[in-house]
């Protein structure tokens with residue numbers, strides 16, 4: 420473990436992403452130096468859980484920060500999403516996991532399931548940012564990711580002009596469970612980069628309802 424951490428220190432030196440100061444002897448993977456982090460509320464832990472419980476009506480969840488808190492944070496998320504910086508996503512995933520409450524223990528194995536992108540968007544973008552946030556979390560918590568268990572079936576078509584019922588049907592068909600899904604019951608934590616209304620999480624949880632698995636929580640890097 421120590422060797423792995425030293426290796427990471429060399430490959431990804433830990434400097435503050437905001438002010439650039441070099442950070443020595445940090446035991447946790449973090450994105451910002453202590454001084455910079457003081458400038459925006461870090462929501463990991465109890466506050467993040469309460470926010471996620473309020474927004475998603477779930478038992479457990481964690482979130483890192485609110486997007487509108489600082490231009491720096493907004494820029495970080497934009498860089499991940501539109502400039503394809505998957506390692507930045509991975510780092511932030513590690514940061515999220517290192518300060519979060521751990522998901523409550525249970526009998527079945529815990530698995531991270533990133534919210535999938537439609538294949539066409541993933542093709543355009545080259546990667547799924549939620550998956551890389553999840554990889555960061557997984558590397559700290561030492562739990563597996565199942566990025567092929569779900570697929571996004573429909574591609575961002577507008578819902579305007581549809582009747583309420585058509586809209587509902589379309590939303591229900593947005594996410595599908597893939598044939599790759601394991602059959603041994605697991606506890607699933609859904610992971611996304613940004614949480615807005617929570618519709619995405621709810622649609623994924625609904626798609627997973629008739630499977631052997633149980634969604635036990637949700638993690639997002641940022642709240643919009």
Ligand SMILES: [Zn+2]
Nearest residue numbers: 435438452455
């Ligand atoms: Zn700093």
